[in-house]
Each structure stands twice: as C-alpha cells, then as structure tokens.
Amino acid sequence: MDVSDLIDPLNTAQREAVTSPLGHALVLAGAGSGKTRVLTHRAAWLVRVEGATPYNLLAVTFTNKAAAEMRGRIEQLLGVSGSGMWVGTFHGLSHRLLRLHWQEAGLPQSFQILDSEDQRRLVKRVMRDLEVDDNRWPVRQIQGFINARKDAGERPDDLDGNDPYTGQMTQVYAAYESACRNSGVVDFAELMLRTVEVLQNHLELLGHYRRRFRHVLVDEFQDTNGIQYQWLKLLAGPEADVFIVGDDDQSIYGWRGARVENLQRFRSDYANTQVLRLEQNYRSTATILEAANTLIAKNSDRLGKKLWTEDEQGEPIALYAAFNEQDEARFVIERLMAWVEEQELARSDIAILYRSNAQSRTFEEALLSRRIPYRVYGGLRFFERAEIKDALSYLRLINNRDDSAALERVINTPTRGIGNRTIEAIRIAARDQNVSLWVAAKGLVENRGGLSARAINSLGAFLGLIDRLAAETVEMDLADQMETMIDRSGLRAHVGKDRSERAQDKLENLDELITAARNFEQDAVIEEGMDTLTAFLSHAALEAGEGQAGAWEDCVQLMTLHSAKGLEFPVVFLVGLEEGLFPHRMSVEEPGRLEEERRLAYVGVTRARQRLVITYAERRRLHGRDEFGIASRFIRELPPELVDEVRARFSVTGPGIAAGMGQDKADSSVSEAGFDLGARVQHSRFGEGVVLGCEGNGPNARIQVNFDAVGSKWLVAAYANLERV
C-alpha cells in the first residue's frame, strides 16, 4: 500500500502524530507547525491504513471556514467527495443530529435557529412581559447569563436562585426557554445542549453513534467550552479513539467561555493519552519566532512548548513610536507602500492588526486618502443585514406561523398600520393564553376583541397576506418563492423608499439573497428529512456569510488580532501597542485575563512570516479626549536585541520632547535641529515641501520631505540645510 503522499510531506514529529498507534492522542501544535495538515493526514491515515471508513470518522472544528477546508483536504487525500463523512462545526453537526432526531429532541420538525440578534430581541420581549426593568438588568447581560448557563450545561431548574441576582436571571432564563418552545426555535447554545440531552436520554441513539464514530478528531481544542467537552465525551464512547489538536498558547477566547483546562482534563479523562508536540515552525523567521517565544514565556501555567525553525534570522522587528494615531497610520502606510513598490509585494500580503475594531478608522482614512485598496474583516455579515433578515423572516413565517420572533420582526415592516398598541394587545393575549403571537393575533381578529376596527382590519390583512402568499408560493422553487415574498410583502418597495444613499445597496442585497437561494438550491446537499426552505433558513443562521464582497481585489488586510488567528502574512503591522489599549485596560487587573492578552500578542507576532513592525502612539484621541500612552508591556517583554527602533523624534536635545503634529500647535515644541511634522520647509535644490517624518537622531537623522515639485525624498538632516518657510 502506497501511503507516501500521506507521509512524505511530513517532518518527524508530524509523522509520529499521523502514524501514531490507535488510542487517544493530544497533539500540542504550536503556531505555524502544520496542525491542519497533521489532522487531515491522520484522518486519511485512519482510512487508508487502519481500515476505518469515512463513515467511522467524526471531525470537528469551530468555524465553517475551517470545517470546509478540513473536509476538502480529507476528501482530496482519500480521493472521495460528497461522502457521508461527519466533518463540521460543533453547531453544524449538532444541527444535523437534531434534524435527524427532532422527535426525540422534542422539537418541531421545522424548528428554526435564532442568531444572537434574534435571541437578544426575544430575551428583551420576555423581560417586558415579566416587567423586568432593563435599566437595572441590561438585556445583553441576561443574554450572556443564559448562554453561559447553557454552555455549562445548566437548565433553569439546575440553578439555585436564592440570591436576588441569580434569582432574577433564572426567572428570565426560564421564561425565555418557554418562549423558544412556543415559537419552535433554538439558539446556538441550545443546539449543543439539546444534542447532549438527546444523547443522554436516548441510549439507543447514543449507542448508534458511538458504534459509528470510532475515530473522533478535534481541531482547536483549546477553544472548547464546557458543553462542547461534554458533547465530545458523549459521542466519543469507550471504544473510540480521540485525536485532538490544540495550542494552549493560542487560547484567546476564554472571555466567551472557552476552557483551556479542557486540554489537561482530556489528558486525565482519557487514559493513556499520547501527548505529542509539534514545535517546528514553517512560517516565520528565527527573529520573529524568538520574539514570540520570549513573550509567551512570561506566562505561567503553560503546557510548555518551544517553537524553532530552520528559517534564516531575517529582519529585525521594527518598532515605531508615533506621535499620535494619525502619525502611526501615516508611518504604517508609507512603509507598506514602499515595500509594495520595492519588493513587489502584493497588497494582500500585508496585514494591519489591532486590538479593537475602533482602531481601524484612522487606517482606513489614511488608506482611502492615498487610494490604496484595503479590506476590513469583521463587521456586519450578509445574512445579518436588516433587510436580509426581514426577507428571511417572511419565509420563516411561511415555514412556521408560530415563529413569533419572525412575526414580530415583519408584522409592521413595511409599515401597514399595525402600531405598538396593537402589537402589545397581541402580546398580552399570547401571554394569557400561552400561545404564539400568530395564534393570538388570529384570535383577536376572529373575536374582533378589544381592538379598534382599523387595527383589526390591518391585522387581518397581514394575517391574510401571509396565508395567501404561503399558499401561492408553496409549489415554487426556493428562489422564486423568495422573490415573490420580497415583492408581494411590499418589502422591496419599502427598502427602495429608504432615502439614504444605502437604498440602492439594500435593493442589491435583496437581489443577492434571491441569487443565494438559487445557488443553494442547485449546489447544497440537503439533509434527509429537511425541506429546501428549512435547510436554507438554517444555512443562513449557521453560516452568516462574509462581511464584504469584493475580496478578489488585491487589498491590504485590516483586522483584529482575534480574527487573525489561523492566518499568516508575509508582512504584519501590529499597531496600537499601548498600555490600556493592548493589553486592554479591562484586562489588566486579573492575572488570568492579562495572560490571555499576552497570548493574543503572541498570536499577533506569530502571524508574520518575514517582517513584523510594531507601533504605538504616544498620544491618542480616545473617546474624544487626548490620552497619553506609554509603550505596552508586551514591547518591553520582547528581546531588545531583536528590536530596531525607528525614531521619529529627531530632537538632538534628548528624548522626551516629541514634536507635536498639526492639531495641537500650542503644545508643539521644536528642537534646534528639528522640524515639526507637517512644517513647510525650503531646500536649495528641491524647493518648498512639507516634512512628513524622520528617522534616527543626531547627525544620522534623516528627514522625509514631500516637495511640491519633485515629490517625497529622504534627506540627511545634517546636510540638507533645510529652512523653515
């Protein structure tokens, strides 16, 4: 049997992991050590050498993107495609299981999935019903509580609500649950919890899956939470071999319930776990790697791992202390422009990484003004847009009239004379009779009870419209159904009336949705027992799509450190390394959270392949006021000999006097040798220009001047003989 294609591309440690004897294995895989390759090759190895079939595999990850990549690579190695392999995200696989066993799970056959926004709205509505003051009890906080409880596997009955806080939270939790039940909807956490419960309560199902899944593989294990761990433990029965890959140093989601301890716990729960380490890094230069190692060594409680590379030393890490955030952006962009030109780098080879989203703005403005294409990751995703969710809500109602979350969303969108009072009356009726909003509304119309004739009319018209459209579109294919709903509900006209410049975008989004439906119908493999509409709605909730179109253009990449995990770039700018910003002020108090920030810095550093530039601003406009920043402790924790400081202040009188920029003239001081950034200067040969920046100090200081006539030039300050104009 020839397995050279599985084995040859691997190094010794990777090979040892891939070919390890059956049994449990924990692979501690450092950044850039080829963990996805190990995982996929292991899966293929199990089938091609150990006699497993794809049917015996369960492979789990966190994101749709990672799952798709994993599936693709495994299928490629096995030479099969479209197999019945269970490869997917925790939520996707749970969803699949619940669709197959909806009866055992106590769900309606066409149950729908609430995304976070739907969930928040529903929690809020429940709170109104219970008359819980949302000033004292912020909705988001309660939503967080509910999800945290579910992630820990706890139902309201499991909670001890003796103290007022837990008592109040639990009351809302319980009411929220019953609202979900009445509507036939589940939230993301519920997908996990309900799956665990079905398996616990139906041993025949559990036995079936345990007999099937002889080999369980899990990626990014450090990101698992309590319920996901339970889920795995259930599905991977005593007969199964479990192969997990993770990196405790890249655990950056503790704040949303991820438990790094699960790595340790796995080792003690699964006897004879073989622990393997992947420490050879194929991504970064020795300099970058050494910096990363030194930084992460400051954390305690590590499982221990030290990355090494055969790569060359590479360039030192550049550090730039900017005057303020604009100067920071200016520096980053000039530097990246120079590299794109000189080294013929693609713009997409360059990433600007920051701690928080708000920091992207300054960079966007600077990039925009120089007409450099860029792409910001994150933000609103396609299926999360308001007009898209409105359209989907009409379909949800067609699918299931009791979906109160959907009804509430569209009952007066577009406005059709059903105001707050009417909706409130429906809610009260629904609550009193413990029925869905749809049933309550129907009752009100039939009994003509308690509402003005006008309200009854409007409401009756709405109910009739939905019923009629449902009947008329039942035979249509999904895309036609979608189009009919968008048009006949009046949504398209409503969206088109939006007299902001966004109306056009929104209309295009609606068309895009119809196209998405058409493509889905053609391409998607639909689970047994699910109709196309249900499948599409689930797909929309589980896979919210990309944030921005236009990804094909060669763009500079802007994203948070969190979203950069798993990616790599030849050039990385790590910006805003100031105390209070990174590490964030909200994380510096507790040692545990500070360590997570440090891991985040580690993730950032290890994204870079060839060049890493770190910047911070000595002054930054934050929440409308000027804040003075000091360099992040993470900068000090890097080995100084690997860091090359690019000096922007070129005062000869010593450090500490920063030349101010534009906005704050009163505060700017100019040293004898120096010029303000932005100052107009005169050169004997090049004429007049504007000072853009400078590097170095003393006699070696170089000044960059953008001359009106000849453009930007670097000049040695000592010889330039610049005169202020």
Next chain:
DNA sequence: AATCCCTTTATTTTT
C-alpha cells in the same frame, strides 16, 4: 410614522 434630542457608552466574536 418620522424626526429630533437626549443619554449612554465605548474589547475581543463564532455559531
């Protein structure tokens, strides 16, 4: 139903 004005708040995010 739309508009205005006030208050509040400002990490990280996938499913």
Next chain:
DNA sequence: TAAAGGGATT
C-alpha cells in the same frame, strides 16, 4: 468624539 438607542415630540 461619535454612534446607537430610547423617549418624546411633531
């Protein structure tokens, strides 16, 4: 600062 959400106003 600025954006978003809520309440009151028109």
